[in-house]
Amino acid sequence: MYTNWTELEQACKSCEKCNLCHTRTNVVFGMGNPKADILFIGEGPGENEDLEGLPFVGRSGKLLDKMLAAVDLNREENIYIANIVKCRPPQNRDPFPEEQEACINWLRNQVMIMKPKIIVCLGRIAATKLIKPDMKITKEHGIFFEKNGVLMMATLHPAALLRNPNNKPAAFDDFLKLRAKLEELHLTT
Ligand code: URA
Numbered sequence: 304m305y306t307n308w309t310e311l312e313q314a315c316k317s318c319e320k321c322n323l324c325h326t327r328t329n330v331v332f333g334m335g336n337p338k339a340d341i342l343f344i345g346e347g348p349g350e351n352e353d354l355e356g357l358p359f360v361g362r363s364g365k366l367l368d369k370m371l372a373a374v375d376l377n378r379e380e381n382i383y384i385a386n387i388v389k390c391r392p393p394q395n396r397d398p399f400p401e402e403q404e405a406c407i408n409w410l411r412n413q414v415m416i417m418k419p420k421i422i423v424c425l426g427r428i429a430a431t432k433l434i435k436p437d438m439k440i441t442k443e444h445g446i447f448f449e450k451n452g453v454l455m456m457a458t459l460h461p462a463a464l465l466r467n468p469n470n471k472p473a474a475f476d477d478f479l480k481l482r483a484k485l486e487e488l489h490l491t492t
Pocket residue numbers: 345346347348349352357358359360363386425462
């Protein structure tokens with residue numbers, strides 16, 4: 304485990320712990336403010352993210368940024384965004400359990416250094432890996448769970464919202480619950 308963020312990022316960027324290293328263009332370590340109280344976690348990089356080396360820079364990222372802005376959050380200042388796997392799974396398939404397992408210590412190390420107060424899981428993959436294996440995101444999104452002193456909540460993945468815009472109000476409600484929780488905890492953003 305690294306105690307220094309820059310050293311962690313450098314080590315992660317040369318990772319060869321699973322086969323995804325052979326097909327990636329860039330490792331997507333994450334972006335945002337590592338001193339923030341809130342950490343958002345997606346599934347894994349898509350094509351744009353792989354090419355740019357940054358998380359959520361494609362269409363779903365644009366939607367995510369809009370929802371964040373509506374509750375006064377943004378990745379430049381008051382949140383950090385990372386993924387369960389740091390390298391793109393070919394054809395954007397779900398990352399295999401063994402790929403998630405090979406990668407998860409990078410995320411654990413990020414959490415260890417950041418010490419976020421709140422973790423928001425974007426979608427089923429992050430929610431089942433981080434909150435509980437039997438998490439039912441359609442029923443349990445927007446609910447806060449406490450794990451090791453950290454509040455964790457899942458919301459619908461922005462890519463799922465692009466496929467099914469009818470779910471946007473429900474996801475937006477989760478962001479309002481997040482805002483209310485930040486206020487309750489006096490976490491200034
Ligand atoms: N979807 C994700 O889960 N993560 C990204 O970084 C981009 C799209």
